Amino acid sequence: MEISSKYNPKEVEGKILLQWLETGSFNAQVRSDKKPFSIVIPPPNITGILHMGHALNNTLQDVLIRYRRMQGYEALWMPGTDHAGIATQNVVEKDLAKQNLRKEDIGREEFTARLWAWTDKYGSTILEQLKKLGASCDWRRIRFTLDNEYNEAIKEAFVRLYEKGLIYRGNYIINWCPRCKTALSDEEAVRKEIDGWLYYIKYPVSDVERSTLNVQRYVVVATTRPETMLGDTAIAVHPQDERFAWLKNATVTLPIMERQLRVIEDEIIDMAFGTGVVKVTPSHDPVDFALGKKHNLDFINIMHQDATLNEHAGEFSGMDRFKAREAIVALLEEKKLIEKKEPYKIAAGHCYRCHTIIEPRVSLQWFVKMKPLAEAAITVVEEDKIRFYPARWKKVYLNWMYNIQDWCISRQIWWGHRLPVYYCKQCTTTLELKTQSAIVGEVKKGIVVSKEKPQRCPDCGSIDLVQDNDVLDTWFSSWLWPFATFYWPNFRGQKPEAGSQMDDKKELEYFYPTAVLITASEILFFWVARMIMAGLEFKKEIPFREVLIHGTVRDERGIKMSKSLGNIIDPLVIIDKFGTDALRFSLMLLAASGSDIYLSDEKFLVGRNFANKIWNATRFILLKIKESQVVLDTLDVEDPDVLDRWLLKELSGTIREVDISFDEYRINDATKKIYDFFWHTFCDWYIEMIKEDFNLRRAKMLLRVLVDSVKLLHPVMPFITEEVFGLIKRSCGAQLEPMLVCSRWPQTVIVAEDEPLAKLTMLIETVKELRNIKIDLGLAQKKVILEVKADSGIVAQWKMHETWIRRLAFLERIDYKEHIERTICKNDLWELNLAIEGADIKNFIASLDKKIKSLESVLEKVTQRLGNEHFLKNASEETVQQEQLKFQEVKRQLQRFKELKDAFK
RNA sequence: GGGCGUAUAGCUCAGUUGGUUAGAGCGCUGCGUUCACAUCGCAGAGGUCUCUGGUUCGAUUCCAGAUACGCCCACCA
Numbered sequence: 001m002e003i004s005s006k007y008n009p010k011e012v013e014g015k016i017l018l019q020w021l022e023t024g025s026f027n028a029q030v031r032s033d034k035k036p037f038s039i040v041i042p043p044p045n046i047t048g049i050l051h052m053g054h055a056l057n058n059t060l061q062d063v064l065i066r067y068r069r070m071q072g073y074e075a076l077w078m079p080g081t082d083h084a085g086i087a088t089q090n091v092v093e094k095d096l097a098k099q100n101l102r103k104e105d106i107g108r109e110e111f112t113a114r115l116w117a118w119t120d121k122y123g124s125t126i127l128e129q130l131k132k133l134g135a136s137c138d139w140r141r142i143r144f145t146l147d148n149e150y151n152e153a154i155k156e157a158f159v160r161l162y163e164k165g166l167i168y169r170g171n172y173i174i175n176w177c178p179r180c181k182t183a184l185s186d187e188e189a190v191r192k193e194i195d196g197w198l199y200y201i202k203y204p205v206s207d208v209e210r211s212t213l214n215v216q217r218y219v220v221v222a223t224t225r226p227e228t229m230l231g232d233t234a235i236a237v238h239p240q241d242e243r244f245a246w247l248k249n250a251t252v253t254l255p256i257m258e259r260q261l262r263v264i265e266d267e268i269i270d271m272a273f274g275t276g277v278v279k280v281t282p283s284h285d286p287v288d289f290a291l292g293k294k295h296n297l298d299f300i301n302i303m304h305q306d307a308t309l310n311e312h313a314g315e316f317s318g319m320d321r322f323k324a325r326e327a328i329v330a331l332l333e334e335k336k337l338i339e340k341k342e343p344y345k346i347a348a349g350h351c352y353r354c355h356t357i358i359e360p361r362v363s364l365q366w367f368v369k370m371k372p373l374a375e376a377a378i379t380v381v382e383e384d385k386i387r388f389y390p391a392r393w394k395k396v397y398l399n400w401m402y403n404i405q406d407w408c409i410s411r412q413i414w415w416g417h418r419l420p421v422y423y424c425k426q427c428t429t430t431l432e433l434k435t436q437s438a439i440v441g442e443v444k445k446g447i448v449v450s451k452e453k454p455q456r457c458p459d460c461g462s463i464d465l466v467q468d469n470d471v472l473d474t475w476f477s478s479w480l481w482p483f484a485t486f487y488w489p490n491f492r493g494q495k496p497e498a499g500s501q502m503d504d505k506k507e508l509e510y511f512y513p514t515a516v517l518i519t520a521s522e523i524l525f526f527w528v529a530r531m532i533m534a535g536l537e538f539k540k541e542i543p544f545r546e547v548l549i550h551g552t553v554r555d556e557r558g559i560k561m562s563k564s565l566g567n568i569i570d571p572l573v574i575i576d577k578f579g580t581d582a583l584r585f586s587l588m589l590l591a592a593s594g595s596d597i598y599l600s601d602e603k604f605l606v607g608r609n610f611a612n613k614i615w616n617a618t619r620f621i622l623l624k625i626k627e628s629q630v631v632l633d634t635l636d637v638e639d640p641d642v643l644d645r646w647l648l649k650e651l652s653g654t655i656r657e658v659d660i661s662f663d664e665y666r667i668n669d670a671t672k673k674i675y676d677f678f679w680h681t682f683c684d685w686y687i688e689m690i691k692e693d694f695n696l697r698r699a700k701m702l703l704r705v706l707v708d709s710v711k712l713l714h715p716v717m718p719f720i721t722e723e724v725f726g727l728i729k730r731s732c733g734a735q736l737e738p739m740l741v742c743s744r745w746p747q748t749v750i751v752a753e754d755e756p757l758a759k760l761t762m763l764i765e766t767v768k769e770l771r772n773i774k775i776d777l778g779l780a781q782k783k784v785i786l787e788v789k790a791d792s793g794i795v796a797q798w799k800m801h802e803t804w805i806r807r808l809a810f811l812e813r814i815d816y817k818e819h820i821e822r823t824i825c826k827n828d829l830w831e832l833n834l835a836i837e838g839a840d841i842k843n844f845i846a847s848l849d850k851k852i853k854s855l856e857s858v859l860e861k862v863t864q865r866l867g868n869e870h871f872l873k874n875a876s877e878e879t880v881q882q883e884q885l886k887f888q889e890v891k892r893q894l895q896r897f898k899e900l901k902d903a904f905k
Numbered sequence: 906g907g908g909c910g911u912a913u914a915g916c917u918c919a920g921u922u923g924g925u926u927a928g929a930g931c932g933c934u935g936c937g938u939u940c941a942c943a944u945c946g947c948a949g950a951g952g953u954c955u956c957u958g959g960u961u962c963g964a965u966u967c968c969a970g971a972u973a974c975g976c977c978c979a980c981c982a
Contacts, residue, residue: 273981287980609944620941870962
């Protein structure tokens, strides 16, 4: 069998993926003999295409799942997608626009049909890409938030919350996207600073008597949104503001509209801001809304749904809000009612889907009361029943939960779950309430909340019932994900599904709570916090024990990668250029716990190079075995020599550290440890050492360590390791597990620290020293003779290791002598000399001087410390001892270097 | 305005309860094709650990402040 000298991922990945899928290696089921380990995927939007953030997030999950699977857990990674209400609707609307159609032109039914058609065609693209990434999900279980069974879960949750009084309907001010024409939750209105103006507008005082008594004929209010003045129904000042004491009980005239406005007083007004006088627009500003309710003001809605001005806007009716702003400012300027304007940064809410500036709007919507749900969700985190990694997110989470606001869950779009709400046309007028924006507050009358459409109205018996047209916020489905994916609450009975018999209820009991949730910080509030609330509310148990929050993927300059900025690195392109394992390895190496990662194409070279290293080490080992024609029946090494034991010790240490790192979610550390061991310990030393001392035992050792190495690496680089494992299986007779993906995780072995092992370590050090000395002497490329002076026992050790020492220190030969002319390198056990004809003695001395100088400064520091009585008194005995040892060691080294220098005089 | 985070080699980052001769990868420099790999090997240069105080026998590490950058939340219109 020929093995190419370059690893070619393209020849391997597709084939290996198919093997995994065909053997059902990713499948998980209830198994009483195994502990479960489960993760639910953060369901990607069906509109999604794989980006670097997905690659990072899903590789992390896959690493943990593969690690636990190999450790013997029944590892389930639940896959699925999110219907992504607004996002998907926008995509299909855009398609429609190409045919010059709006969704209203074709109607709800037809539009929904097109949405489903789109979903069928493109909805699983992202899942196919995740497979390509190597994601070892149980792909039989793919769930979609718009599945029928999933819809049942949502209805159940809605009805339960409603019956508990935790869902209500009411006219409140909400975030309105005039482009998507829907309400949004607070989280969906992203604050971004934009450049604007603060306009100072004069409002004439109407009370003539008062205005003549006082000098002022008008008051000045400051606003960033002058167009909203058309909906003003009051002005407000702080009750303690003496500057405006004279305004008490006065009325002012709203310019343009010529409406009389009350002057109200409220503590909420900041006397220091603007002029201290605020225009109050209860229908178009959250603060003003609260003021309006508190002071019983009129609510005048001046805008249509698309943010053009409506009939209440007088002459500006029909104009867009920003055009109207310009027109109003112009008119006010003409009337000399603008005192001044200042440039001003406005933190305006933007629609998180289409980035349009949010318009606060009073509207009849459905809300979830969050405070009661938050209580338990706060406790479990306070008490560390759910832990965050890194831990600092605990504070962020709690801070948000302590200040949680009610959640607006109704959306005026067509793609999503219809609210399980029905209205009786006969006995209620609630439907009309939608247009009566003046009615503010909670609305309960004439509503039937039910999973199924009621036969008749419970009040009047009418059969004329209609379902609410709105759909639910996408996140109202996502928050049920950890248990709704198991077909909660109805389950499926005992139907065989995709060739396997699953008892859904048992599945849920077995796999829930899940082990860990892995996500980016962006959706901590959207999703993580709400899942915790939903889990506790509906399952009476936390949904996951740990939350791993990883960083954001940025470009080289530290700017967040985004399609619109054009600075993305496409993971699929990286896969194509360097291979999936290279992508995964580099990401895992760079993803320090919780910190953002800065990417450029070159960052993936580490991964590619490492894959190639693994490939070539395998190639060498297999060739060597084939050449030597040894026959392997087992990989058990019965009688390891000191080199073997040295390697086994290093391997065990690596396994231990890798385990700890993975357990603590320090995946980058684990990745680094395996890399160092494989490349530098195994390849650079062991393989080089045994090249000319090859036999059956070595062959077993090489394969044994190679197998353990690829096992350790498998979670991070699944494809190449599985391929290598296959190559090993096919080319040796030893009994090995069927596939790496389901193989047993490596175990540590105990290796005694005996004399020969200690001497080996010294020999390795000596080889490194010899390399250095040769370079200092300018003899790097010359094979020279080494002379060794040592006791006969030590000489025997040297002779045993002579072959590899000669090779690795690049020596002509080694002579053992009673007497050497000069010592060029020494330790407690041996003195060495090199034949140094033509050497650069000056450079060698200079290098010695440098070492001597640096050691002297260390010695000085240590001496000082040991001479300090405070140190001796206060430092721990152990520390003092350590310091004394260091003193001896440094002194000895120094002595040696000085002697060496003297020998060259 | 409130909260959080980061600052270590040219770049990206490690540095585990204060005591290290402060590390790695990439990049750079020199040498090297000795029968896996030049996607390689051997070695080297490069750091007053952002600054200022404090605690301590001792601070890159703990505390306070400053500076810079970043993130999140928030009803200064």
